[in-house]
Amino acid sequence: LFGGAVAGVGAAAAIGVDVLTRASASPAAVPTEVPDADPAAETVPFFGEHQAGIDTVPQAHTTFVALDLRPEVDRAGMIRLMRILTDDAARLTGGKAALADSEPELAVLPSRLTVTFGFGPRVAALAPEKPSPAWLGPLPAFSVDRLDPAYGDGDLLLQVGADDPLTLAHALRMLLKDARSFTTLRWQQPGFRRARGSEKVGTTMRNLFGQIDGTVNPAPGTRDFEDLVWIADRSSWARGGTGFVLRRIEMDLDKWDRLDREGREQSVGRKLDNGAPLTGSREHDEPDFEAKTVVGFPVIAEFSHIRRARLADTSRRIFRRGYNFDAPPTAEGISHSGLLFASYQADVEHQFVPIQRSLDELDLLNEWQIPVGSAVFVIPPGCAADGYIGETLLG
Ligand code: HEM
Numbered sequence: 377l378f379g380g381a382v383a384g385v386g387a388a389a390a391i392g393v394d395v396l397t398r399a400s401a402s403p404a405a406v407p408t409e410v411p412d413a414d415p416a417a418e419t420v421p422f423f424g425e426h427q428a429g430i431d432t433v434p435q436a437h438t439t440f441v442a443l444d445l446r447p448e449v450d451r452a453g454m455i456r457l458m459r460i461l462t463d464d465a466a467r468l469t470g471g472k473a474a475l476a477d478s479e480p481e482l483a484v485l486p487s488r489l490t491v492t493f494g495f496g497p498r499v500a501a502l503a504p505e506k507p508s509p510a511w512l513g514p515l516p517a518f519s520v521d522r523l524d525p526a527y528g529d530g531d532l533l534l535q536v537g538a539d540d541p542l543t544l545a546h547a548l549r550m551l552l553k554d555a556r557s558f559t560t561l562r563w564q565q566p567g568f569r570r571a572r573g574s575e576k577v578g579t580t581m582r583n584l585f586g587q588i589d590g591t592v593n594p595a596p597g598t599r600d601f602e603d604l605v606w607i608a609d610r611s612s613w614a615r616g617g618t619g620f621v622l623r624r625i626e627m628d629l630d631k632w633d634r635l636d637r638e639g640r641e642q643s644v645g646r647k648l649d650n651g652a653p654l655t656g657s658r659e660h661d662e663p664d665f666e667a668k669t670v671v672g673f674p675v676i677a678e679f680s681h682i683r684r685a686r687l688a689d690t691s692r693r694i695f696r697r698g699y700n701f702d703a704p705p706t707a708e709g710i711s712h713s714g715l716l717f718a719s720y721q722a723d724v725e726h727q728f729v730p731i732q733r734s735l736d737e738l739d740l741l742n743e744w745q746i747p748v749g750s751a752v753f754v755i756p757p758g759c760a761a762d763g764y765i766g767e768t769l770l771g
Pocket of ligand 1: 583585587588589590591592593623625626627644646681682685686694714715717728731732735741745
């Protein structure tokens with residue numbers, strides 16, 4: 377895409393203008409790990425056994441969108457829609473303009489763009505002869521919930537991620553334009569992490585409480601991940617797909633401000649500086665839930681988030697890939713921020729629900745977090761270059 381010299385400048389630019397300024401002031405400030413290729417040109421394969429955007433290293437930006445099918449859309453209409461959207465997604469993620477792209481210049485920097493589709497109960501019901509996972513539908517009610525229907529449910533999920541927000545905006549607009557005659561918009565929730573290049577790849581993200589969030593997570597590419605995330609049932613149309621839960625959780629930063637550092641660390645059971653468990657010194661040290669203080673209290677408190685979120689049955693684990701959100705504050709407030717808690721698991725009922733029940737019963741973090749949105753989708757498997765997403769259900 378670029379000549380060598382230009383690619384070098386591109387890489388530095390992706391890391392930040394600051395790098396260039398500092399580099400000219402002091403050669404020692406030049407980063408040691410400048411990526412070889414321009415990160416803006418990087419692509420994530422669209423076709424395959426699984427959809428991209430789940431085991432993909434999280435991009436800096438992701439927008440989750442739920443669409444509702446127009447009443448007249450039947451199974452044949454849904455097939456038409458998914459063929460069009462699959463074609464759009466395949467082109468755009470490859471750095472090519474969509475058919476009839478109105479701004480083709482915006483498609484040339486894919487920046488690891490991924491488009492992931494999910495189906496709600498109404499789409500699944502278009503093929504009644506093919507049973508859908510029993511858990512597809514709204515989650516059970518939890519006492520912490522203060523759900524706003526403006527952020528709930530939906531028929532068709534689009535999860536669009538990229539390291540570049542302009543690339544993402546363009547891709548989303550193309551998809552929405554093509555979906556418009558079949559669907560209406562139900563909700564749209566943009567999320568972000570740190571900019572690409574500001575941290576080493578593989579650094580666990582921080583949420584807006586300042587916590588390192590995502591340390592204990594099954595690692596893509598491992599057997600553990602395969603078993604926990606992908607639906608394995610050979611008789612299911614969803615085989616090779618996964619279950620998706622999106623919870624919009626407001627984090628009361630103004631109230632959090634009144635909690636001291638020790639309280640903040642106690643509420644999770646981990647240190648703020650490097651994410652180590654309160655019984656360890658490095659981020660990935662195994663927490664020692666038996667350890668006691670000199671006066672006999674558990675070092676990692678009974679009410680701590682990590683104790684409550686870890687269930688004894690290790691088949692009840694989930695893959696978290698969340699994003700921060702930072703909506704405009706209310707007139708009286710300073711913050712209106714939180715976490716787009718996104719988790720992927722083969723069986724929502726068996727894996728996500730018991731963890732959320734445990735947190736609902738007891739979790740000190742509940743003092744500062746309020747779930748306001750909740751949605752569940754089946755993410756169908758991926759497809760081959762001559763297929764379309766959803767063919768195992770609709771075809
Ligand atoms: C762990 C924050 C909501 C499940 C953690 C950790 C933090 C954190 C800081 C420790 C580091 C890590 O392993 O990632 C938050 C915040 C939330 C939230 C700020 C809401 C705003 C949830 C929800 C669930 C959940 C809704 C699931 C229902 C987990 C799990 C772990 C975890 C499974 C790993 C526990 C282990 O060590 O085995 N969370 N979390 N979290 N969280 Fe959350």
